Amino acid sequence: MPVTDYQGSTSSPFSFGRSLLSLRRDTTAIMPSGEEADLEAFQRHVASTLAELLPAADAGAGDEFLSAAWIRRLLEAFVLCQEEFRVVVAQARRRAGAQLPVAAERMVAEFHERAVKALDVCNAARDGVDQVRRWERLADIAASALGAPGEVHEGQLRRARKALTDLSTLLVDDAAAASGAGGVASFLSSHRNRSFGRARASPSRTAVAGAAASASASHFRSLSWSVSRTWSAARQLQAIGAGLAAPRAHEAGLAAPVYSMGCVLHLTAWALVAAVPCPDRGNALQAHHLPAAPPRAAFPWAPPLLALQERLAEEGKRKDRRHSCGLLKEIHSLEKSTQKLAEAIDAAPIPLFGDRENDVREAAAELAAVCESMRDGLEPLERLVREVFHRIVRSRVDGLDSSMHNAD
Template sequence: MHAKDSVAFASLGRSIFNFRRDQSMESGAGGERQDALLLGFQSCIEEVLVDLSAAARAEGDGLLSIAWLRRLLDGFLLCHEEFRALLLDRGEAVARPPVDRLVADYYDRAIKALDICNAARDGIEQLRRWRAHLEIVVAALKPAAGGGRGISEGQVRRARKALADLAVLMLDDRDAGSATVSHRNRSFDRSGGSGSSSASSSKTTGRKVSSFRSLSWSVSGSWSAARQLQSIGSNLAAPRGHEVAATAGLAVPVYTMNAVLLFTMLSLVAAIPCQDRGLQVHFAVSRTLPWAPAITYLHERIVESSKKRERKNSAGLLKEILQIERCTQQMAELVQVSNFPMAKGEEEQLRERADELAQICDAMKDGLEPLERQLREIFRRIVRSRTESLNLPAHTAN
């Protein structure tokens, strides 16, 4: 998603949010106002998920691209803010059983999601290191594209070395996604070096030590993204009729937000390099809810993509990662040429791949930083709303 698309989607979100608030205020007091809030929340969820489904079907960016992930996180922030407003409005009911237990259960799952946000942020740093090598390849080969001269042997050597370094780095990151490694590091709230500084790590021969690290102090070397997803999705079941009645309808929005949280975290783990990636989590939502078809379609598309043979060993299902893996493999075969000057057909193929890599680098340069900011914002929003929920009983008593 381009910057203007992100702004447009955020504006749409604010419009939906404001409309729901206005609608609830105009519906009168008591039950009518409460019903308007509940219906408004479900409508907001449906509109966000339908929008994501339409974007996934589009031929442009498509499912699990950087642009689509940014749209997903924008949607999650909007849904979470709508959910937070609903809980604050229904403070007395939220502070009493059985709603208090349902809300506490949601925030327990949300706190577990913070580790996935941290791991995804680390995956973004890994992608920045990839981009640094890709830019070397592009810089080595692009000058020849503007002039009439052919690609020289020196240019090919520089590109070949950068591709070899990238291949080692990608292999290490892929292994980090399939096996746990022992690292502890900083939290979102701690300052530290950027991805660019990581790219300048000391050179070694042979196999490099995996650069993966989780950014949460609470995550040990045995932490697993797959197990964390399973924990978030554990015992997640749609409320039954008596549960809905006993909670004045609040069981449905809590269940809805649980499902949206799980899907968002599942999408991050699927797309971005994470420690011990895996999507083996039960995900099934009640078909009676208006947003169920959209989220089911998206989940099935992601699982289907993960089962494709050529993607099983990928570091992540992010569209740009798959493009990098395909393009660099093709380019690595082309730069093995030993005869110079290169044949015209080989030069054209190499320049086409260099142009494609340049486009991927631009997409990553424009999209990774905003994506990281969104992850930070999700982290802060969850922590803030969790604190509010803990303080809610005291405010209600006053």
């Protein structure tokens, strides 16, 4: 997402949980009460916004923790907090006569510089979503080949095997690039150069199938990342969190809001890296890449933020997710359903009949449902990642304009 893509639009195509109109009305309502009350209200707004992201026992399937819908809610929360922060800074400037004290202006500028470092994370996440979309297309080919009505013929099985072999190649490569091969990628890698264990396949036929799979996978891998080949999600998260420390007792004014936004930014970037394929995302999930924990008693938003961080860390340590290409719920479902279909095909006789045919059709239907869910979730998620990118760019431009105005 190059900066030149930004058209300067201030409107969002998304419907946020709390509209910006409501935000402006709430913010305006607290302004007459003074700067201290405004800053406290901002802290409470951040706390309530993060608390809404905590997993609920009665959450619907679409809002499950780390689902595409939940990641969108997290991104919306960041945009909302950033807009509130912009209003708080603007009000502080008006109170100070359009020019903040040097120390306050420096803190705001440091946050903008920190946010600019998240632009690479947005680019990598956008590429990761696009990669998942390529997995979905291959999985859908396999599911569609076996989901047609009527008898399942050998040609349909061959087409499904071919798509799953191409998918296995991508999963192995992406898992190795992110955090090391394992899980479903390790399972499917054993099928990379053979026709899912079919003993009747001749060597020449197997070689042709393997060569075709490699050529197809090479085509997909030719779509390069928009970030550098040496770019590391772990190092980028370290850069975003570098120097992020709670304000000292004598620091007042914008010190606390700036720190709050730095923590929300870091959480959002970390969750994006954890959820979708990103270079070096495996190392990024380690706890030492998080900044120092905010004092729970000092900030009302600290408890929900720390609870979200702890839950993310727990998900990354789960045995069935440790070697996944991403913690996104839809990715996990795709990996499990793909493995189930691969096993069903591998055990199926030709022609299919009885329980074996039912197993294959059931696995294909399950994978088709997962693919449909991914299609519904990935497109709005990618659009929202782009929106966050452009919001950060606009915020930085506004900050530079304010600095130039103050310098004059």
